[in-house]
Amino acid sequence: MARDDYVRLSTFLAVFRLRIALAAALITGNAVLAVLPAFLTQRLIDDGAIPGDTGRVYALGGALLAAGAVTAGSALTERWMLARLGEEVSARMRTDLYEHLHEQSAAFFAGSRAGAIVSRLHGDVQGVRDLVTRTLATVVSALVTLVVAGAAILLLNWRVALAVLCLAPVFHVLTTRSGSTLRVLTRRQLAATADLDSMAAERLSPGGAEIIRLYGDRRREADRFRQHVHRLRDVTVRGAVLDGKLGAALTLLVALVTTGVYTAAGVLVARGSLTVGTMVAMVALLARIYGPLTALPGCRLELAAGEVCFERVREIMRYSPDIVEHEDAKPVPGTSVTFTDVTFAYPHETATGLASLKSAPRAAVTVPAGTPREILGGVTFEAAPGTTVGVVGHSGAGKSTLAHLLTRSWDIGSGRIEVGGQDVRRTQLRSLRSTVGVVTQNAFLLHGTVRENLQLARPLADENDIVDACRVAQIWNAVERLPNGLDTVLGDQGVNLSGGERQRLAIARLVLKAPRIVVLDEATSQLDNITERALLESLRPFLSGRTCLIIAHRLSTVREADQILVMRDGRVVQAGTHSQLIAAEGEYRHMSHTQKHTADSRSVGSVARNGSAAR
Template identity: 35%
Template sequence: MEPTPMGRDRGHRALSAEEKTQAREVSLRRIGRLFTPHRPALAAVTAIIVLSSIIAMATPFLLRTVIDRALPQGDVTLLVWLVLGMVAVAAVTSALGVVQTWISTKVGQQVMHRLRTDVFSHLQRQSLGFFTRTRTGEVQSRITNDIGGMQSVVTSTATAVAANLTTVVATAVAMVALSWQLSLVSVVVLPPAIWLTRRVARMRREITDQRQRELADLNVTVEEGLSISGVQLAKTLGTGPALIDRFTASSARLVDLELRSELAGRWRMASMSIIFAAVPAVIYLAAGLPGTAGTLSIGTLVAFTALQGGLFRPLMGLLNVGVSLTSSLALFARIFEYLDLPVDVADPAEPVRLDPARVRGHLRLEDVTFGYPGSDTAALAGITLDVPAGTSLALVGETGSGKSTLAGLVSRLHDPNGGRVTVDGVDLRDLRLADLAAIVGVVSQETYLLHTTVRENLRYARPGATDTEIEDAARAAQIHDLIVGLPDGYDTMVGSRGHRFSGGEKQRLAIARTLLRDPRILVLDEATSALDTETERAVQRAFDVLAEGRTTITIAHRLSTVRDADQIAVLDHGRIVEAGTHDSLLNRNGRYATLAA
């Protein structure tokens, strides 16, 4: 049951080679912009790095003086001062290094925080269509694995570039000052180092992209196989062994990708170590040749080889930054892909201010048309309805007739392609989403409860609600007595997705949650269709309390629950084919009468 490539990329179109190149260029600019708000801190870090590098370059010159003057001449006073100078250089550079690490880490973590929150906030604004096209595990993987994979680059790239570049430049200057002839010999390491680095960088980027996709697949398997619904499904269908095989295969592919990535870097490091180890030998050879013998002091030679050996770490660090940045572009491209997603249902640029406490709840749909993306058939066409404040509308029809789609337009889960939906004469698209959520409350068939206490599940609808208000809402929803009978009362954990409660109990908790918000318009989307008769009666009584004084839209398969509605609209293939009261529709002997039979 290994996921197919199509399954892995569901909802995401593959990029062409040209688009990948463009994505890379955009990513480099955008990566730089992530650090723009932190310019003062980065300037301070750069200054510290430059100062530290300059101070550190004093050590080889102190060493040369020790070998060429203090020791041969037996000058103890000079030797003591030189040794103290070496210790002071080490102490100052170490202290500066601590300050630099603190500032750079703080900047990096702030950038990571901004990335995480920006992605989460942007995805919260996406319409339901995005989440129906995208696997939950894929979304989680991008927020955790992809952004987590960026951490080393984001937190250390800028400082690593500045530190290593400054050290390399300062070391090179010091080497030239000691002996420009030997400096030319050291330059031979650069061409192979750059060539190997570019090759490894390209390889690492390809492997990183494959690894993140594999991690997303692994997350999907965990989400689908270890959620309580997934476990129940696996146990009832006997698919547990197949899920284990799928997880094992995905994990094994990750092992292979990690090995390939690490080996690519190790081979490069081994090759560079050999090259850098050979250079001092060449320098000693050059210093001892007949043409150059005696032109260099022992102190100069020792100091130079010490500098040349110290060049290996910053030069490799600088090249490693290039490798890390290139390989991490695959991560940035995946994150920027989410950040660039258009928001289908967004707040208006100039919202109409509508006080939820003063809304009457007069709802109108005016020649509304809507079609789902990718579908050639309209889900709703030419819908016109007028629901006066405080009255009830029932929507009935066969499955797929457009009832839930219409309800989704009222709560603005979607925007109509044509026509408009208004509350008290104001187009819903002109309202802030937060204001609309305070006006329209929804209770659906599938009640979602958070993995926390009963109290916090109810308070989720209104964070400022007092315990007394929570209990009053629970009493109105006829669920208070059951809650106080639980082991910890309102502080009882509901469990994953509320599976410790029955369907009717979850529905009444949802009603209590909605009562706390006190919306003027209420949408009941087949909220009792999966309940037994006795439970349905209890929930219906709670609904009656909830609906008092509110404009109510009820969607139901059981027509007995909507017979008292002020008006009933019968939908068929996205169109209203009949409308009226229960008795008038029965007398017409049309579609409604057929459904009621």
């Protein structure tokens, strides 16, 4: 881990410094207590058992029991404190990371895999938690135990102490060589886990599972998943084998030195140069020393894994949002909407977000960045306060992009967008997004109850507010028919509702929010004409007095708008009222004739089917 990484980690942990200090004190105390029984045993044997002093034996035996009880209580307290500290560290880090992710723009999420993001939020944060509460705690305990036990052996017999200390350089060389290899393996393991999680999250979502059932080959999908699983398996096994090899080498070294120490101590006792009690104490202390000696190399490997996890978390935390609020940003002053010569092109996926969160690299495939395709080319229009502007055009004309730019989900390439006469780039983001309410064609619903989805717009909304909003959106009858009404769980992305019901529920959420500017982006596209007309009529009182931008394919949806914009290839090619555009030769009249012909064809087909059924 680089020096600045340690600085950043210590800065983050500064909030917990008191608890860390208490935990370190307990760890140090437990390490000292672990050495005490060896000296008590030496005195019990040399001063009590061998001379035949039973009183001293009982006294020292009681002292051993008391030391054991204190050690057990202290160890339990240490375990509780470390567990508590670890969970609070991970909770703080997860919350910070979650909040930082929500500050990112749409561009960040457009090219990132959801599974890879969740992997950082869960697996990597857990790795940092283990680094702080398990690895570092073990290192402190091992170092203190080595110092105390080493000093004790040095007092008992300096020759034996030197023999034990000779192991240190060998241990260092072995762990240093293994640590760099394990760091690479850990990166690969975390990347493989993210790929596996991403595929599972996508393929096992309601929509993904349905697509696989309808269009996919289950065997092919299973083979792809198996490849990801095997990739994770292979890198995990390599790490385990590396750890096993290191453990075996250390165990062999410990066995060789232990044999030598036991033999030497036995000879010294036989010659009378060493007491039996001292020999037993040295054997006990030797066990205390070899425990940390074998643990520290493992800690070094765990430290390498923890470093990788922290670097991956910090990689996201260092990524600055593409959309930032100007230091002099002000609240929205009004409800007029003005686009002036606005241009925009979605950037290439390599130009935004983090490469490590994008799709896994494929061998021998190089995708050139190229020039971003222009989506909007000099769009200019104005929506006065309280007026409705309709936007129509064929798919890909750039209609929905207007809504993304108005809320600053993306920033424009050039030109100017004003709300209330103020540039949105100098407007407070919170104020802008509370002023503008958007319902998109693909209405997103969370895996929760109807009530929870609606209260996203207004958390304190009561039952009457929710019911009124549902009635305005023409969805209350459908909600009443659900098993538990407002408390019915909708499933992932509202899978238990039809497309039209999801759209109307999203509109009810908009009504609860009651924004001053409303954007309906194909918000009724999945409704039939009759239901759509009833909904728009019901929305009329709510929309009255609000500035509205209604984006639609069906011209009937925007027929009564104060102004209608016709877009083609990212430009406004016509503008006017319905009657003006119908009277003029152009795109709008052509679209009107096309849609009318399509509707007539459907009507004729319906009559023919009914007549056939009657016969």
